Amino acid sequence: MAYTEKVMDHFANPRNVGEIPDASGIGEVGNSKCGDIMKMYIKVEGNVIVDCKFKTFGCGAAIATSSMATELIKGKTIDEALKLTNKAVMEALDGLPPVKVHCSVLAEQAIKAALADYYTRQGIDPEPIVGKIQECDHDHGCGCSDF
Amino acid sequence: MRKIYADNAATTSLHPLVLEKMMPYLTTVYGNPSSLYAIGAEAKEAVESSREKIAKLIGANSPNEIYFTSGGSEADNWAIKGVCRALKKKGKNHIITSKFEHHAVLHTCKALEKEGFEVTYLDVYENGIVKVEDVKNAIKDTTALVTIMYANNEIGTIQPIKEIGMVCREKGVVFHTDAVQAVTQVPINVEEECIDLLSLTAHKFHGPKGCGALYCRRGIRPEILIDGGAQERTRRAGTENVAGIVGLAEALELAISNMEERNSRLTKMRDRLIDGLLKIERSRINGDRVSRLPGNINMCFEGIEGESLLLKLDFAGISASSGSACTSGDLDPSHVLLSIGLPHEIAHGSMRLSFSDDNTEEDVDYILEQVPVIVDYLRMMSPLWEKIKEEERNN
Ligand SMILES: Cc1ncc(COP(=O)(O)O)c(C=O)c1O
Ligand code: FES
Ligand SMILES: [Zn+2]
Ligand SMILES: [Zn+2]
Numbered sequence: 001m002a003y004t005e006k007v008m009d010h011f012a013n014p015r016n017v018g019e020i021p022d023a024s025g026i027g028e029v030g031n032s033k034c035g036d037i038m039k040m041y042i043k044v045e046g047n048v049i050v051d052c053k054f055k056t057f058g059c060g061a062a063i064a065t066s067s068m069a070t071e072l073i074k075g076k077t078i079d080e081a082l083k084l085t086n087k088a089v090m091e092a093l094d095g096l097p098p099v100k101v102h103c104s105v106l107a108e109q110a111i112k113a114a115l116a117d118y119y120t121r122q123g124i125d126p127e128p129i130v131g132k133i134q135e136c137d138h139d140h141g142c143g144c145s146d147f
Numbered sequence: 148m149r150k151i152y153a154d155n156a157a158t159t160s161l162h163p164l165v166l167e168k169m170m171p172y173l174t175t176v177y178g179n180p181s182s183l184y185a186i187g188a189e190a191k192e193a194v195e196s197s198r199e200k201i202a203k204l205i206g207a208n209s210p211n212e213i214y215f216t217s218g219g220s221e222a223d224n225w226a227i228k229g230v231c232r233a234l235k236k237k238g239k240n241h242i243i244t245s246k247f248e249h250h251a252v253l254h255t256c257k258a259l260e261k262e263g264f265e266v267t268y269l270d271v272y273e274n275g276i277v278k279v280e281d282v283k284n285a286i287k288d289t290t291a292l293v294t295i296m297y298a299n300n301e302i303g304t305i306q307p308i309k310e311i312g313m314v315c316r317e318k319g320v321v322f323h324t325d326a327v328q329a330v331t332q333v334p335i336n337v338e339e340e341c342i343d344l345l346s347l348t349a350h351k352f353h354g355p356k357g358c359g360a361l362y363c364r365r366g367i368r369p370e371i372l373i374d375g376g377a378q379e380r381t382r383r384a385g386t387e388n389v390a391g392i393v394g395l396a397e398a399l400e401l402a403i404s405n406m407e408e409r410n411s412r413l414t415k416m417r418d419r420l421i422d423g424l425l426k427i428e429r430s431r432i433n434g435d436r437v438s439r440l441p442g443n444i445n446m447c448f449e450g451i452e453g454e455s456l457l458l459k460l461d462f463a464g465i466s467a468s469s470g471s472a473c474t475s476g477d478l479d480p481s482h483v484l485l486s487i488g489l490p491h492e493i494a495h496g497s498m499r500l501s502f503s504d505d506n507t508e509e510d511v512d513y514i515l516e517q518v519p520v521i522v523d524y525l526r527m528m529s530p531l532w533e534k535i536k537e538e539e540r541n542n
Contacts, residue, residue: 057529
């Protein structure tokens with residue numbers, strides 16, 4: 001399994017690592033059982049995401065996709081951020097190995113979860129705008145229960 | 148930058164003396180061992196003298212009990228499928244193995260389940276060691292085979308093979324052991340340890356890849372797995388990997404000749420490294436500390452994930468692994484770590500280092516310098532670590 005140069009770059013030098021103390025929204029997705037948790041912080045001013053930071057527990061692809069996702073929405077409007085897809089994250093990284101596609105899904109979901117939290121804090125029901133946040137897209141088929 | 152290869156359980160470097168012994172069979176002596184003319188006969192002679200050497204080195208009664216294979220996986224497949232299919236005709240349809248075997252054994256057992264075999268997967272407990280009592284209790288009239296690995300490839304725990312062998316002998320059950328990780332790291336004598344079949348592979352002890360052997364005690368007749376020509380006294384077809392076989396015998400002899408000295412050196416390095424790494428908070432060593440291969444270190448660091456740890460180690464020049472090589476690419480933590488009772492989230496943060504003759508005390512120093520820094524860095528960006536610390540504060 002080989003990662004692209006871009007993935008390795010974002011893993012080796014992740015952009016926007018950390019927390020935002022006065023964040024406008026915080027989203028967390030994933031599950032420690034599966035080995036990936038992403039936590040996204042956004043700071044919104046007016047209609048613009050002026051800052052975005054992340055913390056991730058996970059594989060190289062999980063860290064790289066989190067990093068890339070923050071880059072893709074930083075400085076963008078909320079509407080633009082809502083349109084961010086896992087495909088866009090993957091393309092920006094020049095692709096991911098098939099078994100790691102779920103990491104890009106997690107990154108997309110983490111951004112959506114942060115936006116949902118932002119709306120909730122405004123007293124707005126996020127679901128019609130952001131959609132449902134999927135907790136997990138892959139089957140936990142480790143087979144450990146088979147033995 | 149320092150380069151440290153610390154993944155010798157995955158594979159080892161080829162010893163220069165082994166390569167030297169192999170060279171003639173890769174160049175001038177290219178004859179087919181089955182041919183009658185001189186370079187064929189010369190190749191044949193090399194194969195047979197290797198067989199003799201190997202038989203002596205593992206305490207077999209006769210060279211005729213050694214069969215060459217393409218490696219450990221084939222030896223495991225042949226031993227298990229061969230014995231079980233042969234004994235099924237005598238009404239035996241039960242296999243006993245452990246939960247943490249290599250996939251070459253586990254997947255073979257799974258395949259036999261589809262053929263109607265019942266498989267008992269024995270517990271390996273928190274220390275990663277099968278209980279002889281459990282083997283004894285699991286044996287029944289229909290048991291065709293007991294297959295328990297000699298030493299585990301991920302956590303390095305050494306199993307009570309002689310005791311298991313004696314139980315099987317007493318009960319009249321055939322006993323196979325996958326000794327791929329143990330050969331040259333543990334003194335092995337198939338006669339004294341009541342082993343009926345044993346798998347080994349050259350690339351784990353500085354021999355070439357793609358060449359292994361199955362020891363099969365006289366009188367035990369596994370069904371043939373590879374049909375074809377009459378090689379290996381008609382039991383295993385295929386033109387012999389002459390250079391590989393010569394390399395296997397040479398590597399085995401070399402590695403056994405300095406085993407004692409190497410084991411005491413590696414054990415010291417291993418224990419110093421484990422003690423040093425255990426100073427990292429919320430770290431743990433996986434598997435028994437004493438009944439353990441001399442070069443194996445397997446640890447978990449809570450709050451971080453294994454692959455990112457490996458990538459960081461690689462940036463620092465250290466080649467390590469997280470579970471066995473064939474597991475990488477999987478999304479789930481290793482079945483070995485789950486089998487010793489680790490929760491998923493902790494099993495995800497594992498690291499295996501495995502040493503050989505090529506490693507030094509300086510390697511240990513360097514690893515002890517690098518790992519804590521990397522673990523700290525990954526924890527700094529881990530929301531799971533944040534949670535763990537929060538829980539600590541609340542308790
Ligand atoms: C315990 C064990 N069994 C079997 C194998 C398979 O051996 P080979 O790679 O020679 O097929 C390995 C090595 O990967 C192993 O560690
Ligand atoms: S989040 Fe549950 S399987 Fe991935
Ligand atoms: Zn992942
Ligand atoms: Zn599982």
